[in-house]
Amino acid sequence: MEQSTLGEIGRRRFLATGAGVALSVPLLAGLPRAALAARTGSDEGWPATPDEALLRLMDGNRRFVEGRTTAPNRNLARVKETAPKQAPFAAFLGCADSRVPIEIVFD
Secondary structure, three states, X not given: OHHHHHHHHHHHHHHHHHHHHHHHHHXXXXXXXXXXXXXXXXXXXXXXXXXXXXXXXXXXXXXXXXXXXXXXXXXXXXXXXXXXXXXXXXXXXXXXXXOOOHHHHOO
16 A cells, blocks of 8 residues: 555656646747847847748758858768768767867867
């Protein structure tokens, strides 16, 4: 009998925690935009909607396909240059934190 009570408490705590997390996700989603606005005084760098984000990704892919990339060495010529063989001497399991990109940290 005592075990079922403990199990019930465990389930209740689990459900309460899950509900708390689910309710906080919309609030947390705004944090990156707020941080950018605080740093730059503007949040124009962030897409306002998921549709705008998708359009930006599609625009970037279109620039790549058309050979009009805005970043150096991120073009089809570079892809073809590296396609025949890759022989990295190290592999990294990285983080989704874009503030610490591997290619910059290790130059």
